[in-house]
Amino acid sequence: MNKPLTRLSPPAEPREFGFFLDGRAVPAGERSLIERRSPAHDVPVTRIPHCTQDDLDAAVAAARRAFDDRRWSGLSGAARAGVLLKAGALIRERAEEIAYFETLENGKPIAQARGEVAGCADMFEYASGLARSLHGDSFNNLGDGMFGIVTREPVGVVGLITPWNFPFLILCERVPYILASGCTIVAKPSEVTSASTLLLAGILTEAGLPDGCMNVVTGPGSSIGQGMIEHMDIDMLSFTGSTGVGRRCVEAAARSNFKKLGLELGGKNPQIVFADADLEDAADGVAFGIAFNTGQCCVSGSRLIVERSVADRFAAMVQAKLERVRIGDPLDESTQVGAITTEAQNATILGYLRKGQEEGARLLCGGTVADLGAGRFIGPAIFTDVTRDMSIVRDEIFGPVLTILPFDTLDEAVEIANDTIYGLAASVWSQDIDKALTVTRRVRAGRFWVNTTLAGGPELPLGGFKQSGWGREAGMYGVEEYTQVKSVHVEIGKRRHWGA
Numbered sequence: 001m002n003k004p005l006t007r008l009s010p011p012a013e014p015r016e017f018g019f020f021l022d023g024r025a026v027p028a029g030e031r032s033l034i035e036r037r038s039p040a041h042d043v044p045v046t047r048i049p050h051c052t053q054d055d056l057d058a059a060v061a062a063a064r065r066a067f068d069d070r071r072w073s074g075l076s077g078a079a080r081a082g083v084l085l086k087a088g089a090l091i092r093e094r095a096e097e098i099a100y101f102e103t104l105e106n107g108k109p110i111a112q113a114r115g116e117v118a119g120c121a122d123m124f125e126y127a128s129g130l131a132r133s134l135h136g137d138s139f140n141n142l143g144d145g146m147f148g149i150v151t152r153e154p155v156g157v158v159g160l161i162t163p164w165n166f167p168f169l170i171l172c173e174r175v176p177y178i179l180a181s182g183c184t185i186v187a188k189p190s191e192v193t194s195a196s197t198l199l200l201a202g203i204l205t206e207a208g209l210p211d212g213c214m215n216v217v218t219g220p221g222s223s224i225g226q227g228m229i230e231h232m233d234i235d236m237l238s239f240t241g242s243t244g245v246g247r248r249c250v251e252a253a254a255r256s257n258f259k260k261l262g263l264e265l266g267g268k269n270p271q272i273v274f275a276d277a278d279l280e281d282a283a284d285g286v287a288f289g290i291a292f293n294t295g296q297c298c299v300s301g302s303r304l305i306v307e308r309s310v311a312d313r314f315a316a317m318v319q320a321k322l323e324r325v326r327i328g329d330p331l332d333e334s335t336q337v338g339a340i341t342t343e344a345q346n347a348t349i350l351g352y353l354r355k356g357q358e359e360g361a362r363l364l365c366g367g368t369v370a371d372l373g374a375g376r377f378i379g380p381a382i383f384t385d386v387t388r389d390m391s392i393v394r395d396e397i398f399g400p401v402l403t404i405l406p407f408d409t410l411d412e413a414v415e416i417a418n419d420t421i422y423g424l425a426a427s428v429w430s431q432d433i434d435k436a437l438t439v440t441r442r443v444r445a446g447r448f449w450v451n452t453t454l455a456g457g458p459e460l461p462l463g464g465f466k467q468s469g470w471g472r473e474a475g476m477y478g479v480e481e482y483t484q485v486k487s488v489h490v491e492i493g494k495r496r497h498w499g500a
């Protein structure tokens, strides 16, 4: 199914998925169903089972068995690499089907979804190499009688909770790296975007992943998600989502089994533009950085901090670009910005658009609800005349809303950029390499872009400073995150007795 579907319209009937346990899809049976309506077309597109605590326990038990009997971690790195490579190839083969459901459930443009799925195949291919190169350390300097070895071992059963904004991409920034380490998985996708996770589970089985190594439970965060964060038999939890739920993960880990945590949380990311930047490039990047994925993007560059001498001109340049963005049916190949994914998120964005104006900011453009039929669409908005204490400047809106603050000196730009509880990502635009690198060093963020934004790939790690999270995903750092280190002291020759 790798050629574009001939009929890019919502399906006549919603597709029903089972959850995934011990290598096979389990139909909903007696369980109630959660129906997903396309946010762009307002028609039902998928149905998933509302899993129970028993289902979760069965999934964790399957992952536990698969981990403890070493059917996966006991394989050579080369054998694990073979499965990951095959999975990458199968993702490429099924790309069109995955992208189609991603678009239907999330509302993102189909062209964007295709790009993300291709990137996901690349993640698997890259991580396959890491399965072979993961290694520890040795100490040959402990004297003739002693040798020290440090091994890296998989943490065990990993619970994986993912959000709705990049359902497949965020999943694939984690799954291949977790599997490369030798861990087994129980995944819980967002209840509104579960299809691509369930498709991946089937692909992994087909690629030769042993049963029980990838299980998927479906259902709401408040029941199934909460059950996972409190579970006594999950060794590590990788959570991607809001800072509020991230806090619950920490509390639940403390109350339960002190499971290891990886947390990828919110962001309110600065884009610093100096007057000496290539302003055309910067305006293009800033417009892309706020409109991409309708701003429902944890690394979206939502706080524009621009040198005062060019601030008005630059705002007009970004405005001109945002007003040309093609918003519309995400199944249309030419659409650049699709629908807002959930009703709740739509209400949140509209609430901030109102609040910004009530607080005295000036809405330069956008923020209007585009009349495009059944779905939820919001034109990308720019606020000027903002102050640093306004909620639109401080809070993560998670929508296409850009605020602009001017600065006079590099120190001031850095100070404004760091004036946030978050530290996920940042961009700097300048043709002066000294300035750009100084800013890169001084702004506290886990990801930085210099004269670009939102670039990514399987090699470089992802993760946040401050309240944006703990730990790193992707790259070799990402694999190591799912391991723990064991020290082995080896006596060489006859042991020196202690004299008792």
Ligand code: NAD
Residues within 6 Å of the ligand: 161, 162, 163, 164, 165, 166, 170, 188, 189, 190, 191, 219, 220, 221, 222, 224, 225, 226, 227, 229, 240, 241, 242, 243, 245, 246, 248, 263, 264, 265, 266, 267, 297, 298, 396, 398, 424, 464, 468, 469
């Ligand atoms: P969310 O926190 O509401 O939900 C994320 C996931 O957690 C979903 O699967 C949800 O079902 C589950 N969940 C909800 N309540 C839970 C609970 N009590 N216990 C356990 N699980 C629970 O976030 P969202 O609205 O889906 O996504 C938006 C947020 O995610 C934003 O804050 C965004 O910045 C953040 N995000 C961060 C990254 C990153 O890499 N840092 C990436 C994407 C999204």
